[in-house]
Amino acid sequence: MSAPIIHGGGITEAAAAFGGVPRDWLDLSTGVNPNPVSLPDIPVNAWHRLPDRHLVDGARAAAARYYRSGDVLPLPVPGTQSVIQLLPRLIKAGRRVAIFAPTYGEYARVLLAAGFAVDEITAPDDLTAEHGLAILVNPNNPTGQAHFPGEIIALARRMKANNGTLLVDEAFGDTQPDLSVAFSVAEHDNLIVFRSFGKFFGLAGLRLGFVIAGEPVLSAFREWLGPWSVSGPALVIAAALMNADTNAVQSAITERKTALEDVLLRAGLKIIGGTPLFTLVELEQAAHLHTHLCRAYILTRKFDYAPSWLRIGLAPDVAGDTRLADALRRADLA
């Protein structure tokens, strides 16, 4: 078993260490839209009955439109994490795994725990014939580095030449649909796309993600997860929100992101990356600033592997921006 990874969202632990109760805290440690979209009506039957075929079919059709995956119907899963946990079963034992790094830590954790050799790579030329799986988070978390479809499809072809699979995690892809390769899964049987539902819609508690891949991969995940793996309410909510106009959600995120960057720049912080849902700053005293903000009950995300980085999520409103700005002003960042 590998060491646990620090994740965003650990308000309970933060409050235990620095005081207050969870509702006192401003949680900027995640990349989740801070203003959850209004929930559609959830019929009693969605809570009551085992999720029946027509609920699953409705969510899949809506997801195909929303993710623009054409004839490939995305498979709903109970959070992307649930399929990350299954990745060791997808790869032939003995083949190596390449992860474009640094990135979201759960891929390396799960694959190392299952005994795979994992290479953290930075460029396509680091790939070898030994790699049975390459993993790219696009846009990347936490750097925000983005790759356009042409590059990614070239990568898929390169992996295919050695019977390898390319997994693209588009967890932060909703705000940048032009980056997605969901449309080309139909043409590349070694390409798998993971999508996260909760980040963009602000509904991370729902535990819902989608896998876009060829039928053999979807069948395998379906078999391993077993029947009824996604809750009825999650399927209903996903279908309704993905079929609705999402422009207002997008605009609200953009407005919040602009406000965040304004606060950070006024505080003299150096922005080195991000996506519309979070910003990455670099400063020598990142650990010091993280602690200082915790004392003001503001949680941000630090990184063991990059001690000078701090990832800061969107505040829900102007009051949150002001609270962050005030705390930054009081920080001693000489």
Place this chain on the structure above:
Amino acid sequence: MSAPIIHGGGITEAAAAFGGVPRDWLDLSTGVNPNPVSLPDIPVNAWHRLPDRHLVDGARAAAARYYRSGDVLPLPVPGTQSVIQLLPRLIKAGRRVAIFAPTYGEYARVLLAAGFAVDEITAPDDLTAEHGLAILVNPNNPTGQAHFPGEIIALARRMKANNGTLLVDEAFGDTQPDLSVAFSVAEHDNLIVFRSFGKFFGLAGLRLGFVIAGEPVLSAFREWLGPWSVSGPALVIAAALMNADTNAVQSAITERKTALEDVLLRAGLKIIGGTPLFTLVELEQAAHLHTHLCRAYILTRKFDYAPSWLRIGLAPDVAGDTRLADALRRADLA
């Protein structure tokens, strides 16, 4: 991959075969309380945030009280099915599995698919030293056969003598708490109890179950499921409903069960088993009656392995009882 198993709740398929749309159907094919308990208030944060530690802790404390597991805090999982899928990882390769049969089909399906040798047994004396895992559903589905704790603890000791594990699935245990062995898990490190949340409360769409077991087993399941496997709303709902008085739920189930048995007996059917949430009848023309009821848009549950059995769940109200009674009256069961 093994053949798919017929489950209850397949209203979409039934409607495709016999007509109507799902809402036209009276679904008596499951063992779920037909009258879902009113939902407590779900705070926006339960939908919005990744399920944080305090939500999980709250649900675990409520479950320990409700299931009377003492100091053992039950682990919430996204439906019992999610941990059935993981059973192959819990048993040493090469050891045989014993399942008290006939019973819920998913155990055999998942373990056979993973390559385990599975013996369907009917008595404790069928157990041998080769069995690394024995599985008992108590009370049993669909027969309703019940075992009292004394017998089960003897079984756990017997398994322990050969380094084996006893798994007791108490999915239908809420209405018969005197049958539960949850209280003795603390004293038997080879005893695992699965509980289902949705059947008794009528919330099967929620996808929530609990595992009651020693810390090594809970840690393994937690590691395999990964972080945030249960949705925030499910944790909030479970904590609230398990902390509340459940006598009214129990009485409503008893009233519905009495009405069901009355209808079945008046129709001249032979009741051979059941639990408060379903009744098992036996008749030579079971397949014929199943089809006849489907033509009246009433779905019951038949069994490949026992062609003379029909399992019939509770109707939600008197109108449902009457609809079933009328359809039975029109059946030609000469």
